[in-house]
Amino acid sequence: MEADFWHERWDTNQIAFHEGAGNALLTKHFAAHFPKPGARVFLPLCGKTRDFAWLMAQGRRVVGAELSATAIDQLFAEMDLTPEVTETGDGLWYRGPGIDVYVGDIFRLTRAALGPVDVVYDRAALVALPPDMRARYVSHLMEITGTAPQFLICFDYDQKEMPGPPFSVPDVEVKAHYAGSYTVSRIDRKPVEGRLKGQVDATENAWLLR
Numbered sequence: 475m476e477a478d479f480w481h482e483r484w485d486t487n488q489i490a491f492h493e494g495a496g497n498a499l500l501t502k503h504f505a506a507h508f509p510k511p512g513a514r515v516f517l518p519l520c521g522k523t524r525d526f527a528w529l530m531a532q533g534r535r536v537v538g539a540e541l542s543a544t545a546i547d548q549l550f551a552e553m554d555l556t557p558e559v560t561e562t563g564d565g566l567w568y569r570g571p572g573i574d575v576y577v578g579d580i581f582r583l584t585r586a587a588l589g590p591v592d593v594v595y596d597r598a599a600l601v602a603l604p605p606d607m608r609a610r611y612v613s614h615l616m617e618i619t620g621t622a623p624q625f626l627i628c629f630d631y632d633q634k635e636m637p638g639p640p641f642s643v644p645d646v647e648v649k650a651h652y653a654g655s656y657t658v659s660r661i662d663r664k665p666v667e668g669r670l671k672g673q674v675d676a677t678e679n680a681w682l683l684r
């Protein structure tokens with residue numbers, strides 16, 4: 475998916491991927507596996523997810539990367555925060571207490587600009603990308619985070635039944651991307667309620683990458 479596709483989604487408010495109550499697999503599992511207070515959690519392709527607020531309420535620091543300034547304006551407004559906005563050689567950043575968000579193409583984000591990352595939380599990031607972009611994303615994500623541990627959420631469904639996004643990223647593909655660098659374990663799976671986009675039976679899988 476090219477940048478224009480996503481900008482149009484945000485500009486026309488076609489954001490069915492946005493979960494109004496945050497992600498149930500995150501709230502069920504994250505704290506047990508990543509208990510460290512003050513840990514800095516990176517949310518790639520973050521949109522305006524409510525998961526920022528949940529992680530911050532758990533005492534974690536958060537850092538996001540998102541193409542759309544519209545999304546990040548809405549994120550800060552909905553959290554009742556006024557961001558400090560800076561644009562330097564490190565890109566465009568929105569910052570508040572315990573939250574930093576890079577607004578731009580994640581493929582232009584460097585490890586130095588991102589800073590230290592304790593955990594990656596990938597929900598609807600890997601699955602947002604078409605097959606030819608996923609390998610590039612995986613290798614860039616590991617590079618900029620120093621192969622930080624990950625809490626990863628993926629959809630698995632019959633790709634012939636529906637085009638993405640979100641794309642199906644089945645177990646075999648998760649392992650193909652990550653098993654060379656991490657110990658990869660699936661810790662939960664649940665059916666998508668009401669079918670994915672109302673069109674196809676799908677499961678939502680939660681993975682730990684250590």
Ligand SMILES: C[S@@+](CC[C@H](N)C(=O)[O-])C[C@H]1O[C@@H](n2cnc3c(N)ncnc32)[C@H](O)[C@@H]1O
Nearest residue numbers: 480491519520521523540541579580597598602
């Ligand atoms: C499917 S949405 C998921 C958003 C969020 N993770 C969530 O769970 O609600 C994918 C997001 O990635 C953003 N995005 C797509 N390509 C990107 C890129 N190359 N760099 C940064 N953000 C990107 C889109 O604008 C969109 O908000």
